[in-house]
Every structure is written in structure tokens, then in C-alpha cells.
Ligand SMILES: Nc1ncnc2c1ncn2[C@@H]1O[C@H](COP(=O)(O)OP(=O)(O)OP(=O)(O)O)[C@@H](O)[C@H]1O
């Protein structure tokens with residue numbers, strides 16, 4: 001049967017083999033310099049091998065830098081059958097695909113084929129590139145240069161993955177013109193179908209033993225079935241989620257329902273066109289379509305602001321939003337009635353009818369928006385998001401547990417959930433409940449590092465409140481002497497892009513003025529993989545980045561000896577889904593801040609801090625600038641959740657720390 005993964009040989013135990021592979025003289029030693037047995041890693045690998053033999057589920061937590069990647073790759077490559085590894089971001093996908101998997105495969109001499117699969121928007125589209133080359137209205141000189149680079153790239157690339165072309169920044173606008181979307185892809189009708197990079201990546205993923213995806217792709221696919229993962233799932237024996245702490249948020253993004261006014265307008269356009277060409281005499285098509293279009297536009301106009309996100313209960317009851325919604329619903333129903341009568345005149349009209357019904361069904365959720373909404377027996381939040389020309393109506397489940405649990409039904413396979421931050425004080429309940437993994441085994445292994453000796457937590461004195469306009473400047477002033485004392489080798493992790501830009505500007509000035517030789521790298525200047533490669537190679541660089549550098553990123557040794565965090569990473573409180581979650585907690589008598597925002601910020605911070613110590617010999621300083629760590633009552637909860645670094649508020653202690661490392665290094669030579 002196609003829908004069943006092929007059975008795996010059931011090994012009683014792989015323990016002995018794992019002991020050997022992770023022991024002294026490990027073949028992995030050739031793959032990474034200075035490999036040493038780490039008990040946590042070995043034990044975790046065994047637990048995963050057991051889960052694979054039993055086709056069961058395992059939640060596996062081990063501290064940052066423990067070496068979880070090898071702990072799951074070794075058993076997966078040896079015994080996992082067809083494996084899907086899903087990780088948090090595209091750059092972690094690249095790290096796995098370009099670095100970790102090849103090392104393990106080589107060390108084990110394992111004859112497995114590996115494929116990388118990303119979302120459609122990552123691959124240059126031959127058709128759209130050609131169209132843009134011929135008639136693109138490029139508005140800037142940058143675009144022209146980028147387009148030239150992309151054409152050149154297309155002559156040599158075999159993947160078409162934009163991450164390979166670091167000369168064109170990931171955020172460059174030109175990418176939109178040379179990639180496809182689900183709606184603009186011509187599919188099998190495309191003249192370039194044979195050469196299509198998206199199709200090629202999906203085909204390779206189908207055939208490969210190990211496929212590397214990311215969580216967005218995984219869940220988008222489950223919801224939309226458009227990215228190639230859904231086709232992979234049936235034959236997969238083993239599914240591994242790395243950075244699994246992110247899953248509840250990512251899954252939430254996709255398990256909801258969204259309807260946008262631009263979808264309605266697109267439908268109207270198609271109805272008019274199809275109606276006129278196949279059933280001109282059947283109905284007054286313009287008269288049918290125009291009121292729907294008007295209603296959709298009126299709905300957008302209910303929010304005069306440019307960009308806004310509001311939960312339904314934040315919209316004033318007197319807002320014209322509610323009558324506009326009613327009108328849209330009525331007019332859409334009218335249009336459906338017309339389509340119903342004409343559907344048999346052409347397939348394309350029937351298609352329009354189905355689309356219209358679908359939209360009407362989703363709008364139904366908004367009929368009684370005052371009452372609590374229910375999706376599959378679950379609470380959900382209704383919220384709107386206005387863009388300059390469209391309005392989106394979202395219905396987002398507050399819990400994804402039942403939906404995800406359903407996903408895991410079907411043919412037995414192994415599900416591994418791993419991360420450094422799943423449990424709160426060794427209790428996995430919060431995570432398991434969120435994911436619907438009740439009763440599944442969960443285990444935590446201690447960190448192999450001596451944080452008290454290897455690391456120092458420095459919280460500078462006299463920083464202003466984090467919302468003050470001079471805050472980022474004050475962060476830089478406090479960070480400069482630390483960077484100098486360390487001789488470079490620093491990550492500056494910011495909570496906002498604005499802070500990234502301001503910090504970059506200031507550091508560039510200061511490095512020049514003080515004649516400091518540290519290469520400065522800023523997120524966005526080049527691809528993340530490229531930036532990290534440069535960072536590792538430089539040895540004394542300073543890298544400024546935001547969220548995407550907080551998790552999973554691995555730089556071992558002296559190249560990274562300071563991690564500076566500007567602010568405690570609380571999510572913006574105006575996020576409607578977050579607000580609804582907090583409200584739901586408070587209805588149950590819990591404090592939303594203590595039960596949701598604070599734990600989430602702690603996980604984030606632990607992830608950021610975890611970039612520092614990645615090896616038994618790594619040493620470094622974690623600098624957290626935010627004064628709330630000391631001044632607020634919850635601050636203690638936060639620093640107590642971090643690894644047990646030695647702590648100081650004195651710059652002199654930091655300078656002394658680095659001076660001692662230097663002397664130790666000198667005497668060791
Ligand atoms: N036994 C070992 N001895 C020495 N180095 C190792 C060993 N195992 C793994 N490493 C190296 O340690 C570093 C950290 O490993 P890895 O990135 O897998 O950590 P992690 O547990 O995934 O951490 P995070 O939660 O931050 O992602 C990597 O550079 C890896 O190559």
C-alpha cells in the first residue's frame with residue numbers, strides 16, 4: 001500500500017553501537033575537531049534509537065550546545081528509514097544540509113541520499129525571471145544590478161535556491177518578481193516545467209532517504225497541501241522536529257482560517273470574466289459582481305488606519321465593520337445563487353461557485369462574532385489585520401493540540417520532538433498539553449558544561465529604561481568596553497530590526513573612531529549562512545542580528561566569546577492572538593503574564609544565551625543589558641532559569657575574566 005511506510009527491521013537494541021559511535025575514538029571525531037564523549041548526548045542518542053525501533057514518540061530535551069544534532073542524526077541515518085527532519089528556520093536547514101548531515105554521513109559511511117526542501121518563494125522561477133527580464137519595470141538601480149546577478153546565477157545553479165546567491169540580499173524586492181506563488185505558478189502548463197526548480201526540489205525530496213524541511217513548510221503543507229511535504233508524509237518512517245519549542249506558535253499560524261478581501265475581489269474578477277465568456281445571456285454579471293466588490297472594499301474602509309491588527313472584541317460595536325460584514329455576506333450569497341444556476345454552462349463557472357461557497361463558509365464564523373467561537377471543540381480567536389489595500393479576517397485556534405494530534409494518527413511512525421527548552425523545571429506538561437502529546441514519554445538530559453567556570457553573566461549598571469529613546473545608544477556604550485576586552489568575537493542580539501540598524505550605525509562609527517579592527521557584520525547584508533561562515537572565519541568579528549540568530553546557530557570556540565542581548569525578549573503585547581491566549585488564561589484564574597509571556601520570554605532568552613558555550617573548553621560572557629532583569633520582581637525568575645553562570649555587575653570583573661583566559665592561553669602554548 002502506498003500509504004504505509006515500509007516496515008523497518010526491529011532491532012532489540014542499538015545501544016552497543018551507539019556507545020561505540022559516541023565513545024572515545026568516535027568516527028565522528030574526524031567530522032568535528034576535539035570530539036569527546038558526552039554522556040547526555042550518548043544517552044539521548046540511545047533513547048532516540050529506541051523510539052525508532054518501536055516506532056514511538058519521544059520528547060527529548062538537552063541543554064543548548066549538548067550536541068543534539070548528532071544525537072538524532074546518527075540513529076536516524078542508520079535506522080530511521082525515510083526520515084523528515086524539520087527545523088526552525090531556513091538557515092538552520094542550511095546548517096543541517098550543508099554541514100551536519102554531510103559530516104555524519106561521512107563518519108558513518110552511511111549510504112543515504114539527502115534532499116533539502118524549502119518553500120516555493122525560495123526558488124527562482126524560470127518563467128517569472130524571463131518575464132521580468134523582458135518587460136520588468138524595475139524602479140531602482142539596485143534592482144537592475146540584482147537582476148543581472150540572478151540571470152548569471154541561473155546559468156550555474158543546480159538548485160535555484162536564492163540562499164546560494166549571497167550577492168543579492170534576501171530582502172531585496174527583486175525576488176518577488178523572479179519567484180512564483182501558488183497563484184501565479186502555471187504548473188504543468190508552464191513552458192519551463194521540465195526545468196522548474198520547485199518541481200526538482202520536490203522530486204528529489206520524494207526520492208531521498210533524508211529530507212530537511214522547516215516548521216513553516218511542514219505546517220503550511222498540512223494546511224494548504226501545496227509545498228510538497230504532504231506527499232512526503234505518507235512514506236516517512238521517522239519525523240524529527242528540532243527546535244521543537246517553536247511548534248505551538250508555528251502550527252497556530254497555519255491551523256487557523258483566513259479570508260481576505262483581495263480573495264473576494266479576485267473571485268469577482270474571475271466570475272465576471274467567466275460569466276461573460278461562457279454564459280453572457282445567463283445573468284447580469286456586472287450587476288451581480290459589483291455589489292460584492294463594493295462590500296469588500298467597504299469592509300476594508302471600516303479601518304481608516306494603514307496597518308492594524310485587532311481582535312474582534314477590540315472593534316467598537318458601533319464600527320461600520322459589522323454592518324459591512326453583513327452586507328458582504330448577503331451579496332456573496334446572491335452571487336452564489338447566480339453561480340448555482342449557471343454552473344453547468346462551464347467548468348470554470350463551477351470552479352467559481354466552489355470558491356465562493358468556501359469563502360462564504362469561512363465568513364460564517366464571523367456571523368456571531370460576539371459569542372465564543374469553536375473550531376473542532378476548541379476556543380479560537382477572531383481577529384482582523386488591515387493592510388494598505390486589503391483586510392484579512394483570521395480565525396486562529398488558541399490550542400492546536402486536537403488538530404496536531406489528528407495529524408499523528410494513521411500509520412505508525414516515529415515522532416521525535418527535541419529542543420533545549422521544552423520543560424519548565426523538568427516538567428513537560430505545558431509543552432505536551434499544547435501539542436496534544438499527552439502521555440507521550442519525555443526526557444531531559446543535563447548540560448555537559450561547567451557554566452560556573454566557563455561563563456559569566458554580566459548585567460551592566462545604569463542603563464535607562466528599555467523604552468527610552470536613547471536605549472540602543474546606551475547599550476552600545478556599555479557593550480563597547482566588553483567587546484574590546486574580549487578582542488571581538490561577539491554576537492549582539494537585538495529584539496527589533498530598528499535596534500539592529502541603530503546598533504550597526506553606532507558600532508560602525510565607534511570602531512572607526514577608536515580604530516578597532518573588528519569586522520562588523522549585520523543581518524541582511526548577506527545571507528545568514530554566508531554571514532556565519534564569515535563570522536567563524538574572521539575569529540574576531542562582531543555580528544548584529546535579530547531573532548533568527550537566537551536559536552540553533554552554532555559557533556564553537558574563540559570566534560564567539562561574547563553574547564550581548566539588548567532587551568528581554570517579550571512578545572509585543574498588542575498581538576491579538578497573544579492577547580486572546582492571555583485572556584483565556586485569565587478566565588481560568590491564571591495570571592497571563594506569569595503563565596504565558598514570562599515563560600515564553602525565558603525560553604527565548606535561554607535560546608539566545610545558548611549560543612555562547614558550545615564546547616567543554618568554550619569560555620565567554622553573556623551580557624544582558626535590560627535593567628528589568630534586576631529591578632523587576634520577575635527578574636529573579638528569569639536569571640534563575642538561565643544556566644548557572646557566575647554573575648557580576650562590574651565591568652572590571654568582565655575585563656579580568658578575559659585577561660585570565662588570555663594568560664591561560666599563553667601559558668598553554
Ligand atoms: N561529543 C562531542 N564533542 C565535541 N563536540 C561536539 C560533540 N557533539 C557535538 N559537538 C559539537 O558541539 C556543537 C554543538 O552541537 P549542536 O549544535 O548539535 O548543539 P545543540 O544541542 O543542537 O544546541 P542548540 O539547542 O543550541 O541547538 C557543534 O559544533 C557540534 O559539532
Ligand SMILES: [Mg+2]
Pocket residue numbers: 068069242552
Ligand atoms: Mg540544535
